[in-house]
Structures are given as structure tokens and as C-alpha cells.
Amino acid sequence: MRPSRARRASAWLALLSGMSFTSSLWAQPTPADKALAEGLFQDGKRLMDEGKLEEACPKLAESQRVDPTVGTLLNLAVCHEKEGKTASAWAEFKEASALAASAGQQDRAQFAARRGSELEARLTRLVLEVAQPAPGMVITLNGKELSATAATGSGIPVDPGTATVEARAPGKQPWSQQVTLDPGPSTTRVTIPPLADAASSAPATALSPAPPQPAAQARPEAAAPGATGAGGNPMRTLGFVAGGVGLAGIGVGAVFGILTMQRAGDVEAGCSGNFGCSRADVEANESALTTAMVSNIAIGAGLACVGAGVAMVLMSGPSEKAAAAERVWIAPSVASDGGRVTLGGRW
Known part of the structure; x- marks a missing residue:
């Protein structure tokens, strides 16, 4: 893999996994955290063996958040792969391979690298194109912010299903579109149109002064000397x-x-x-x-x-x-x- 491609892949891995490449040595979970993470891991592993993936994957993800380990991350990647979330599983296998290699766990590193390569050939990708970039434009994919410059023109690995693409910029009306992504290998292109100018606050219309009322024709007595009123x-x-x-x-x-x-x-x-x-x-x-x-x-x-x-x-x-x-x-x-x-x- 060329260096530029490797850097791009690392960026997508960080985006999709929602994790940084950290090892368990950096985190200092308490004994209570470790006990909670172990209980969640056991429950998640059991549910995954029973085929209850919608319940298993969240438990494994929470266990990994509380006490990150290579073993939990590998099981989470397997769970997501079985669930059909190929992009998430691919990112987790890549991260697990790097963590295992840094920890000297070569068997796990090779296993994770091989599974990641297999999934890469089956990824669903989304290509974003911006018809007219606007200053300060921000693009989000399923609520996660992307760099408008880095995201456009590249195939972003995404999980199959429905994705929401949004774009906004100062002084512009926001734009959004839902996209249906088929299981890969496939590539879907979405073009973000030029953002319309935001409706400026219309200045308050000055009230036109009321036309002067015609003066009532004076009666003879109104003009008489000493008169104090028309009546x-x-x-x-x-x-x-x-x-x-x-x-x-x-x-x-x-x-x-x-x-x-x-x-x-x-x-x-x-x-x-x-x-x-x-x-x-x-x-x-x-x-x-x-x-x-x-x-x-x-x-x-x-x-x-x-x-x-x-x-x-x-x-x-x-x-x-x-x-x-x-x-x-x-x-x-x-x-x-x-x-x-x-x-x-x-x-």
C-alpha cells in the first residue's frame, strides 16, 4: 500500500470506528471497570454464539469502551461482520491488527490483518462530490463531521443500509439527503449541489404614515370671533x-x-x-x-x-x-x- 493511501485508510479507520489507536497500557481502568467490562464481554460473547447479534454487538462495544483490549476488539469486529456492518468490522480488524502487533501478539495481528483484507474487497463505498464548495462548509455523514476537502472525491467505506449526508456553511441554507447503500462491493456517488443563500432577515417594513385627514369644513360659527369650538x-x-x-x-x-x-x-x-x-x-x-x-x-x-x-x-x-x-x-x-x-x- 502506498504511503498516501495508507494515511487515507487510517483516517477512515479512525472515523468509522470512533476510536483512536490506543493500547490498554494507556488506559487505567479501575478494578470495578475491569469487572464490568468482563461481565459485558461474557454476555456479548454468549449472545453472539446464540445468534442474537443486535444485543451482542452493543455489549461488546461497551466492554471495549470501559476496558479496551485486543481480544474484545476482535470479537466486536467479528460480531459486526456477522451483522453485515462490513465497514465497521473492517475498521475494527485493522485497529486490532495494529494493537496486537504493538503488543507483540503476532498471531492475533496476522489474523486481524487477514480478515481486514478480505473485508476490504467487499466494502460498500460512498463518493461525495461538491458542485460548488462554500467557505466554511462542513459535511457530515450519519452525524459525524467530515473534512470537506478530504471527504470529496474519495470512496468512503460505509456500512450498507441508509446513510444521511448533510452539508452546511455560514450564510447558506443547510442541505441533506438520505442515501440507500447496497451491500458491496459497490460504490455510490452523491453530488452536493451549490448551497442556496440563507434567507436574510427582512428589515421591518416602515409603517407608512397615515394620510392626513382632510380638515373639516368650518361652519360659519367656527370662524366667528370668540368661538371656542364647532359646537x-x-x-x-x-x-x-x-x-x-x-x-x-x-x-x-x-x-x-x-x-x-x-x-x-x-x-x-x-x-x-x-x-x-x-x-x-x-x-x-x-x-x-x-x-x-x-x-x-x-x-x-x-x-x-x-x-x-x-x-x-x-x-x-x-x-x-x-x-x-x-x-x-x-x-x-x-x-x-x-x-x-x-x-x-x-x-
Whole structure:
């Protein structure tokens, strides 16, 4: 075997067996480890003799992991060969041959070398080809990482069955493919296509500002001086309130004025006789004076409120409501015979 080919074979052996070429001298298992490994070995050997390979091989593999020995490794290789895992068995025979030779166990070394050579002619191989290598590309075979440069173009010994090939690289979308591998001797080629660029995180789309809402057409009163809103004018409202209070006061004064005139008539009729004014007439006169005073105060206050209300409405400026109010007006006046209120309008 040429040196380069030997180095390549050693690399595949390390990959497939999952072990380094170590001797039992490097490991220092405890007595408990040795006891556990021996028990596992005995169980695995018995199960293999019974043909229960799916149970035997894992026990032998665990025994080898706990306390590595050439004998256990040889039995594990035989178990894998019977199970049909030719690549695993080939790697284990090669490793056992090297370990036995270093330990001076020539018989075992020759036996393992011969069995390894026989299996090499029956290996199933997988050839990987990369259509377009990407920086930092990593290729894995059944979860085990391979060097993209070393793995491509070479026939990798693999166990027959189903294998999963995966490829990934920074900034690229991962790629994977399952491959069915027939028992050897056979060679299967798998081409890894150019990896697609990873979908970049789309920047958040800026929300478009909402279109400005058209300004509502101002009503006439909204543009009027002193207006505080589209719905009304505080001064105008206060003016109408004052006017209403004034009208109510005038109404009260008118009622008391009528009572005053009635009682004054009664007093004048009672006191015009020969006997003078009676006590009832005196009390009626005092009551008339009181109602007259109330009437004067109510009418005066009412007129003042009406006047103030009219002034506030006029000062608030024209509006739709004011225009409506102009259709009806109140005109208070004072004459020598008393006060009056004139109500007018147009329709």
C-alpha cells in the first residue's frame, strides 16, 4: 500500500470506528471497570454464539469502551461482520491488527490483518462530490463531521443500509439527503449541489404614515370671533341663560304687580267710607306694599338680566344659532306707568 493511501485508510479507520489507536497500557481502568467490562464481554460473547447479534454487538462495544483490549476488539469486529456492518468490522480488524502487533501478539495481528483484507474487497463505498464548495462548509455523514476537502472525491467505506449526508456553511441554507447503500462491493456517488443563500432577515417594513385627514369644513360659527369650538359659544350660551333668568324674573314681577294692584283696589274701596280704614284694610295695604316691592325688584332684576344676556349674545358675534335667535327678539322698556317687555320676530 502506498504511503498516501495508507494515511487515507487510517483516517477512515479512525472515523468509522470512533476510536483512536490506543493500547490498554494507556488506559487505567479501575478494578470495578475491569469487572464490568468482563461481565459485558461474557454476555456479548454468549449472545453472539446464540445468534442474537443486535444485543451482542452493543455489549461488546461497551466492554471495549470501559476496558479496551485486543481480544474484545476482535470479537466486536467479528460480531459486526456477522451483522453485515462490513465497514465497521473492517475498521475494527485493522485497529486490532495494529494493537496486537504493538503488543507483540503476532498471531492475533496476522489474523486481524487477514480478515481486514478480505473485508476490504467487499466494502460498500460512498463518493461525495461538491458542485460548488462554500467557505466554511462542513459535511457530515450519519452525524459525524467530515473534512470537506478530504471527504470529496474519495470512496468512503460505509456500512450498507441508509446513510444521511448533510452539508452546511455560514450564510447558506443547510442541505441533506438520505442515501440507500447496497451491500458491496459497490460504490455510490452523491453530488452536493451549490448551497442556496440563507434567507436574510427582512428589515421591518416602515409603517407608512397615515394620510392626513382632510380638515373639516368650518361652519360659519367656527370662524366667528370668540368661538371656542364647532359646537357652541360659551358667551352666547351664558347670554341666553341670563336672558332666560331675566324673563323669569320679569314674569314673577308681573305676577306680584297684579297682586299689588288688586290689594291696592281693595284698600281704596275699604278706606273710602265714613268709618275710615279697618284693621283688615291696613293689613291689606301693608301686603300691597310688600308685593309692590317684590314686583319692582323682580322686574328690575329681570330687565337687568335680559339686558346683560342680549349684550353677551351681541358681543359673541354672528352664528347660525344667533341667526336663528334673530328671528325672535325681546325689547324691554320702562315708561312712567311701569315697565313692559315686547316680544317680536319674523317668520
